[in-house]
Amino acid sequence: MKKIFFTVGPSQVYPTLEKHVRQALIDQVPSLSHRGNEFRRMYQRAENAVKELLSIPDGYVVFFLGSSIEAMERIIQNTVERTSFHFVDGAFSQKAASIAEDLKKEVLRTPAPEKEPFFIEKVTIPKRAETIFITENDTSTGLIFPHEYIYTLHDLYPEKLIAVDLVSSAPYSSLDFSKIDMAFFSGQKGFGLPAGMSIVVVSPRAVEKAKNLKSKKGDVGSYHSFHSLLTQRETWQTPETPNVLAIHLFDKVLEDMNEKGILSIRSDIDKKAKRLYEFFDNHPDFEPNITDTSFRSPSTLVIKTKKDARIIRESNLRKGIVIGEGYGTQRDTQIRVANFPSHTMRHVEKLLESLGKS
Numbered sequence: 001m002k003k004i005f006f007t008v009g010p011s012q013v014y015p016t017l018e019k020h021v022r023q024a025l026i027d028q029v030p031s032l033s034h035r036g037n038e039f040r041r042m043y044q045r046a047e048n049a050v051k052e053l054l055s056i057p058d059g060y061v062v063f064f065l066g067s068s069i070e071a072m073e074r075i076i077q078n079t080v081e082r083t084s085f086h087f088v089d090g091a092f093s094q095k096a097a098s099i100a101e102d103l104k105k106e107v108l109r110t111p112a113p114e115k116e117p118f119f120i121e122k123v124t125i126p127k128r129a130e131t132i133f134i135t136e137n138d139t140s141t142g143l144i145f146p147h148e149y150i151y152t153l154h155d156l157y158p159e160k161l162i163a164v165d166l167v168s169s170a171p172y173s174s175l176d177f178s179k180i181d182m183a184f185f186s187g188q189k190g191f192g193l194p195a196g197m198s199i200v201v202v203s204p205r206a207v208e209k210a211k212n213l214k215s216k217k218g219d220v221g222s223y224h225s226f227h228s229l230l231t232q233r234e235t236w237q238t239p240e241t242p243n244v245l246a247i248h249l250f251d252k253v254l255e256d257m258n259e260k261g262i263l264s265i266r267s268d269i270d271k272k273a274k275r276l277y278e279f280f281d282n283h284p285d286f287e288p289n290i291t292d293t294s295f296r297s298p299s300t301l302v303i304k305t306k307k308d309a310r311i312i313r314e315s316n317l318r319k320g321i322v323i324g325e326g327y328g329t330q331r332d333t334q335i336r337v338a339n340f341p342s343h344t345m346r347h348v349e350k351l352l353e354s355l356g357k358s
């Protein structure tokens with residue numbers, strides 16, 4: 001039986017992925033040299049396509065890394081000399097903070113907003129903090145960090161860099177990249193691709209900062225330092241042999257998404273999120289983890305269950321519907337449901353019909 005994956009990543013693959021994988025093998029993409037012209041055109045095309053899809057300004061650069069956890073480490077190494085500042089709202093924002101600690105940075109942290117009213121201008125960020133880390137959509141809790149707050153931080157702290165984890169909100173997120181300096185996301189979440197590649201977007205200001213750190217002989221890492229990535233990118237290459245097939249598939253899915261149109265992709269997600277939350281809000285056995293509706297994630301729903309969450313997952317699995325486990329210690333008390341571009345309203349109706357009976 002073919003399953004429908006509502007897990008939060010890896011998840012349901014993009015509907016055209018199968019066709020692109022088959023064609024890639026016919027076209028011998030896995031044998032292409034990463035030093036050849038075909039690869040260079042592929043890198044350039046993928047960068048342009050992601051910039052088009054997410055309205056990323058000219059001058060920003062795109063790097064491909066192995067994972068988004070790696071992206072956190074590279075961003076800290078290359079843009080934080082001493083002190084980073086973190087809004088911590090769940091396991092993923094906590095991860096960036098603990099990586100900064102491992103790298104011997106001074107780590108300042110504050111809880112992320114989760115209820116209205118909240119006054120972002122009252123959060124004080126010390127002068128010495130260089131980069132502010134924000135997780136836009138914390139996949140462990142289902143909490144979002146509203147864009148208006150990010151824009152206020154940009155206005156209040158123009159000298160600091162802002163790095164945003166968009167891993168489980170891209171491409172739904174309509175974040176204005178001109179107001180941030182770095183963003184990253186992984187293929188296996190909202191893009192419906194195989195796992196194992198992260199896409200990192202870096203502003204000219206962040207590039208400057210990385211160059212400064214490098215010239216001060218700071219430890220910015222080795223082959224995946226921004227310096228090394230930038231040098232190779234000048235000729236549309238990468239420091240190592242990258243996952244050429246993943247970059248190819250990313251490029252192909254971006255082409256499909258651009259053709260469909262980002263507005264239509266986002267409005268489909270809004271419609272499905274509305275349907276899902278209406279169901280969970282009104283069902284006696286379920287309750288969304290985030291109560292304040294203005295902080296609820298449309299793309300990864302975290303739901304508390306009255307019944308044993310394991311049993312709910314197992315009974316749905318027998319019907320071919322794969323529901324995500326609660327994160328960490330919430331395994332038996334919560335479920336998670338992804339609402340990505342790969343999921344159709346028909347998938348959602350099937351899920352709800354099945355959940356209604358479990």
Ligand SMILES: *Cc1c(COP(=O)(O)O)cnc(C)c1O
Nearest residue numbers: 067068069092137139167168186
């Ligand atoms: C999944 C996830 C990550 C980690 O991504 P990897 O590709 O596993 O490194 C980071 N942040 C968030 C919000 C995530 O959901």
